[in-house]
Amino acid sequence: MTQTKLGIIGGSGVYDMDGLEATEWQTVETPWGPPSDALLTGRLSGLDVVFLPRHGRGHVHTPGSVPYRANIDALKRLGVTDVISVSACGSFRDEMAPGDFVIVDQYIDRTFDRAKSFFGPGCVGHVSVAHPTCPRLSGVCADAARASGVTVHDSGTYLAMEGPQFSTLAESRMYRDHWGADVIGMTGMPEAKLAREAELCYASAAMVTDYDSWHPDHGEVDVAQIIATLSGNAEKARNMVRRIATTLAPDRAPCPHGCDRALDFAVLTAPESRDPGLVARLDAVAGRVL
Template sequence: MKLGIVGGSGLYAMPGLEGRWREVETPWGLPSDAVLDGELEGLPVAFLPRHGRGHRLAPSELPFRANVAALKMLGCTAVLAVGAVGSFREELPPGHFVLPDQFVDETRGRPSSFFGDGIVAHVSLAEPVAHDLLDRVEAAARAAGVPATRGGTYGCIEGPRFATRAESLARRAAGWDVVGMTALPEAHLAREAELAYALVAMVTDFDAWAESHVTTSAVVEVMAANRAKAQELVRATAAALAANPLPVPSAQGWERALDGAIITARACWPEATRQRLLPIAGRVLA
């Protein structure tokens, strides 16, 4: 197997990853940056800085479809994403990691599907995270001594601004555990591309519900402290997957997520749309 690694805020490089930076042109344009294609702990990997090296792209500017398509086109079968989040729970303090298994989408206007333009597909996202991949990440966190809680709801907001206190209190009351700006539509697109997906959410702050409101300077300070732990967790996960790759077929069937998902009659498929979709859905469109 080959693992795609999406480095979020604060994670723009991956020590120990040997390879070369590759420009990848996709039918949806260029990804956020070149992709470092190589090997980590004996596992083939492709590392993509989600915001670009130097953090050049805001959450709403991210080319999500190009990012996921680039990893698929480089042969990845799974994606481990890393991102900074705010916490709504006292037991999830800054410096703690969360491995969410559910998402709520409050973004606006982001292209959230590869499909459309004459070929319509509806992919199930009831269980948006690949449990078998999450098992490996959880075990790697324990082995690496990284404080991590498995499970919880990640709410994705548009950004780039932080929340008002009223918004933060409402989201806490609604049962959100953490809040971020980038996991969606990333997780949905990974499912459409039939990739296993899991997210490591690095807590940097308590959002605005707490008495001390979140500031960029405080977030950056905690991100710097989180970076080494995140890199160690990714390294340990790669080592575990090199020794014991994800089983295929999987229990959840993420690698066959498009089975029965395309509702448009084959005779009606526009050829130009079919050609554009081949890099991510060639198994069902070829």
């Protein structure tokens, strides 16, 4: 039976993971370049854990420069089976207030300048992202966040924008009133798509920091406001992770939603027509089927 290994991708304001035992920062090489930073490995409540700061320690990566493929490959290469993504977001809903956590279950991808797939010419693959997050892991995440004293919304549609600028007022109103988005951020995509291609169970806990620019009573977004809210939420996010580690079983059963078998019928290129170079780069994320 597969052993559970929990991966944590820390977003803005979450650059480390205290409480781990037997810790080591490991430098991981991937065929897609270096990940955002070294990865912190250790154990938490008897569970193997790998932590990766999405923007790097010191926040050196913009949302567009985050090496998403390298990050997911590095986690998979270290044996991670389940990934919790922690990120900051703006809210389009009055009831999703700053300080709340939203467990994302849908995305609208408006990013345009990022590599979004491990596959390509010479090895074509198509995975389903109709349901881009894992319901099982999302449920665990919601319960853990709630037990940590956070107001939690069990579902929400995340509008992933390119950034790094915040939305115009017209964009904010359109996303909210016409597109039905609940929250907005800059890093949810292509991370979720790549996690699915790598057959990782993936859940996203988005921490609301502001009301974007649509809200008539709150004005435009500024970084000082975001940082102030993140500072209050960072420890709650760590507490959530600690509770998740106590919930997940060390022996991992197959995902009931098929996340760990997403590539079963995804690769279209005939074996004799596959590019050996690309196949070699896919050793970690798609080695099971290739």
